[in-house]
Amino acid sequence: MHPFALSRTDTPAHAVAAHAHDSQLAFIAGGTDLLGLIKDRAAAPQRLLDINGLSSLSRIDLVPDGRLHIGALARMSDVAADREVREQFPVVAEALLFSASGQLRNMASIGGNIMQRTRCPYFRDEDGLPCNKRRPGSGCSARHGLNRSHAIFGWSDDCVATNPSDLSVALAALDAHVIVLGPTGERSIPFADFHRLPEDTPDRDTALERGELIVGIDVPASVEARASHYLKLRDRASYEFALVSAAAAVAVDQGRIRSVRLALGGVAHKPWRLTSAEAALRGAKLDDIGTLKMGIAASFKDARPLGHNGFKVELAQRVALRALTIAGGRA
């Protein structure tokens, strides 16, 4: 790795101030994405700030109103093992358990997980193939290159990469909020607004500004959260990023869908919420597969596959359907 300086802080305010005043400074928590980016030379911060001393940020709490608060420094394995997460928000526990490996889940923080950068092999190429995310203006090698694992929604000619975080898909489905501390105080970012579309500035993945530190994630209570499921499809049986994944959460009334939340992973620069499908599926019977398929298809009218990933259009619909029926079985 390139030579960098390392320091440590125990105070959120100090972390924020240090970051705000230094464009070459990066926070390090678990380091499982950051160190990989540095090794691949996709990131080269001159200074790292170890934020693991911010001990108030690692709690996992179920608040009296039913909201789940996850501290940014909570580790993936601790959140996944938490009884309340498993019972009340199973899609969150599953999304975490289907991610990474046992070792990585022990190291990786929740805040870092939603910040992780795309696995696009052109972005992560050590020799620096053209990539607008890594070097703005250099071009997008994937747009007309090998793009089997890239986006079918929301992409631009400047970038067709996907967001790799499983947890983010679950949080998007449940309308979580990202609690952020900045130089002017705290703010709460709705999850749908946290990750950006690439547009013509793919070098920016999230809505975070310099000097902002994720301190936690709030998952609101919802009638759908208990009957939820995360389904992840990948080329290998384990330890691999999603080809396509779906988070489904459903409220059922006598065999009919009262309300449903559906989000997809592996198909866009951000978790892809199937809003049209959610509206179309209201009232549908859970055992009426034909109607469920039509409802899901409503969100695929604007699917735009690339040269090598046309199969994702059909695959994503099937993954959404299966996730929905499994979630429905838990109602």
Place this chain on the structure above:
Amino acid sequence: MSAIGQPIPRADGDLKVSGGAAYTSDIRCSGAVRAVIVQSTIANGRIKSIDASAAEEAGVLAVFTHRNLPRMNPTPKPWNENRPSGQGYLPLQDDRIHYAGQPVALVVAATLEQAAHAGTLIKVDPLSDPRLESSEPAGASAAHPRANVFDGGPSARDHSDDRAWRGRRRQAHRHTP
């Protein structure tokens, strides 16, 4: 002979499960320095120039390229036309690039991290030969291998009309990212 058919534990089992087995990179010699290979990013062509000044500033012991590495003896010529040739290519002997990943420089330093980091500072300016970057045969200008004692394999035949063979060639382009 009494061991045959018996489920005996591996002789090296104890060493391997306790971390005591010494592999090549585990062996420590006192005073040894470490070297890292810098690899070509193109598959075919020539090295136009190499600028190792930034690496040298970073405090390495030496940077070897085809310009300053001592000459190696050439591999022996085949003594019989029916035998395959010895390897014609030796690393860091000339400016030709034959494959992606081919060593183009060797960085020597006191520690592995120093050598690895210095390696990233070396600027290699390659000149690609675009005719030779595809796995597709070069059509009419491709050489047909002459028949020899190993003949009989598919590569020696003319496949211009063989659709199955064309299909297999197309598959050669696919690779896992």
Place this chain on the structure above:
Amino acid sequence: MSAVTPLTSVTVTVNRREHTLTVDPWATLLEVLREHLGLTGTKKACDRGECGACTVHVDGRRVLSCMSLAAMQDGKQITTIEGLARDGVLHPMQAAFIEHDGLQCGFCTPGQIMSAVAAVEEAKAGWPSAATDDLTKPFTLTDLSRAEIRERMSGNLCRCACYPNIVAAVAEAAGRS
């Protein structure tokens, strides 16, 4: 690139012995264990967090030492493969790996064993996995099936493909065979 970068002093306990070390901020725990402390049992294979060969325990949890900075381990208790056996007696997991021949070349073996020991502790602590059918039910050691072991060990690759024997070894050491 000639800026002097501050070295960092860190005090760690490795295999029950305390060490105070001066390390580069960018040195990984893996590099420091192998190069500074001479504990070469932990292996560097992918160096990217993708293979598990570098697995050690930090404060009782399995982690990847290639993706950990040594300078961030101040005050931590670290166990490597060399620290598993006590007074010359192999840990039950090490013995099980020999008994079930869960190794061939042995390069992944230290990482496999360290990962397996921790995985069994995680199961005892009631942690579910992606292979667990019903997350809402408490998980106990009796739920540790072969499929559960495979899933929990999926972060450790073995190019020799000893997987069936590794799973059998873990099952025995967990009292589940």
